[in-house]
Amino acid sequence: MxxxxxxxxxxxxxxxxxxxxxxxxxxxxxxxxxxxxxxxxxxxxxxxxxxxxxxxxxxxxxxxxxxxxxxxxxxxxxxxxxxxxxxxxxxxxxxxxxxxxxxxxxxxxxxxxxxxxxxxxxxxxxxxxxxxxxxxxxxxxxxxxxxxxxxxxxxxxxxxxxxxxxxxxxxxxxxxxxxxxxxxxxxxxxxxxxxxxxxxxxxxxxxxxxxxxxxxxxxxxxxxxxxxxxxxxxxxxxxxxxxxxxxxxxxxxxxxxxxxxxxxxxxxAALDEEGFFGNRDPKEVLAASSGPVNVNLAPRRDLLRVPGIGPKGADRILAMRRERPFTGPNDLKRAGLRGKAAGRCVTFGGRDTVQTRLFP
Ligand code: SF4
CATH class of the missing domain: 3.20.20.70 (Aldolase class I)
Incomplete structure (x- = not known):
């Protein structure tokens, strides 16, 4: 050499x-x-x-x-x-x-x-x-x-x-x-x-x-x-x-x-008592401790807190729901949201509509 x-x-x-x-x-x-x-x-x-x-x-x-x-x-x-x-x-x-x-x-x-x-x-x-x-x-x-x-x-x-x-x-x-x-x-x-x-x-x-x-x-x-x-x-x-x-x-x-x-x-809020993250996506940890997000009403900021929804997905939801409301998980799939969500609940429609898990 x-x-x-x-x-x-x-x-x-x-x-x-x-x-x-x-x-x-x-x-x-x-x-x-x-x-x-x-x-x-x-x-x-x-x-x-x-x-x-x-x-x-x-x-x-x-x-x-x-x-x-x-x-x-x-x-x-x-x-x-x-x-x-x-x-x-x-x-x-x-x-x-x-x-x-x-x-x-x-x-x-x-x-x-x-x-x-x-x-x-x-x-x-x-x-x-x-x-x-x-x-x-x-x-x-x-x-x-x-x-x-x-x-x-x-x-x-x-x-x-x-x-x-x-x-x-x-x-x-x-x-x-x-x-x-x-x-x-x-x-x-x-x-x-x-x-x-x-x-x-x-x-x-x-x-x-x-x-x-x-x-x-x-x-x-x-x-x-x-x-x-x-x-x-x-x-x-x-x-x-x-x-x-x-x-x-x-x-x-x-x-x-x-x-x-x-x-x-x-x-x-995603840290444990000793100040460490566990071996879990911090977004999932945060989502697990907060309430469901209404896909048809939530602002972009809240959509982004749902596991499986990123910036592009949130923008697609905002664009698509202007045309017609989301009615269920299939609409989310139409928006290209096929990732593995962490069991965070989302809701569709108005106050009294179905609550379901995203990607059950
Ligand atoms: S980390 Fe410290 S010892 Fe290593 S190259 Fe940089 S200054 Fe030098």
Whole structure:
């Protein structure tokens, strides 16, 4: 294997822990790089996720980079040339670039931005996602936003105390939240962040407060959730893994907040006494504790709270009921609502009409 291939293998493997699309999976291209596919429509296709530097002087207890013995790095020129080679062959459709911080964070941010600039100067006009490092300078964030389609900084967890328990060097308020506010100003509505669910024993109640604060303050395009996995050789090696379903429940809860108009206060009702979601869709949990919804009279907001009815389904119901009232489950099927509902009751017609289960 050439040195170039070794770097690519090593630095793509180390880069796989950053999430850049929900439902992503890893593919191996030839013997070397990991490619992430965004399987959702409207995503950015095949992404090469890679680090510029494979070592880091920080002390994050969960991070795989701490285990790297080889000090492998790309220069901006090398990485740009390597990526362009893969892109021109049609093997990758976008780049997600992050990095360890071997020494000075400003130097590494300059390298990240320079890589983006080289790519743009050489005619690459595709998807470019640049990671903003904790403690990055405002000017570098500005420059990253100028060349990239998307920039992001990871929260990792929910509070200064929680971060302090797993990453003593990083200051949550200064290094993360302050930089994230700059990221939001430079790329309004088009930045993302990531929470590693369970990494610092945070409850879902804490995550909910953090996520709601994100949507209120910085308006990210998306928040990614990954389930913590203990890596052998790290200080958290014996920490229990977070079950995958917990991260999936978080994507569902996040949808309710972003797309369904459910407030954080409402969502809190789906938590158990200890402040955790169970392994059940939070929408079903909320629906089970509230009354039936009249398909013919309910506003869109209430239709969206019925399991099996999403934004498109709600809009179809509103359009169809203008023509004629819904009289039973068959009308719902005509509206394309064939999903598995959770036993939430809906009613049809006026006050005294039949009450039935949606998709019994
Ligand atoms: S700063 Fe990033 S790369 Fe460095 S140890 Fe922490 S998580 Fe890993």
């Amino acid at each position: 050439s040195m170039q291939e070794r770097k690519l293998t090593h630095l793509t493997a180390a880069g796989r822990f950053d999430i850049c699309s929900p439902g992503e999976c890893i593919r191996f291209l030839s013997a070397a790089p990991c490619i992430t596919y965004n399987r959702r429509a409207g995503g950015c296709g095949r992404i090469l996720k890679v680090l510029l530097h494979g070592t880091c002087s920080y002390d994050c207890a969960y991070c795989a980079i701490r285990l790297q013995r080889e000090r492998l790095s790309f220069s901006p020129e090398e990485l740009a040339a390597t990526f362009l080679g893969l892109w021109r062959e049609g093997l990758v459709g976008g780049l997600f670039l992050s990095s360890g911080i071997p020494q000075d964070v400003d130097e590494v941010m300059h390298d990240i931005v320079e890589t983006g600039e080289i790519l743009r100067q050489r005619g690459y006009d595709g998807y470019l996602h640049l990671k903003v490092l904790p403690g990055a300078a405002r000017a570098d964030i500005h420059d990253a936003a100028r060349v990239a389609n998307r920039i992001s900084i990871n929260l990792e967890t929910t509070s200064p105390d929680r971060l302090g328990s797993i990453a003593g060097v990083k200051d949550y308020r200064q290094d993360i939240l302050k930089r994230q506010a700059w990221v939001a100003e430079e790329k309004p509505g088009s930045h993302t962040t990531q929470v590693v669910v369970g990494v610092a024993d945070e409850t879902d109640r804490e995550i909910l407060a953090c996520v709601a604060d994100q949507y209120r303050r910085t308006h990210p395009a998306r928040i990614h959730f990954s389930a913590f996995r203990a890596l052998p050789g790290t200080p958290l090696a014996s920490h229990p893994d977070t079950p995958g379903w917990r991260a999936r429940r978080w994507y569902q809860a996040d949808h309710l907040l972003r797309d369904y108009g459910v407030s954080a206060d409402e969502l809190r």
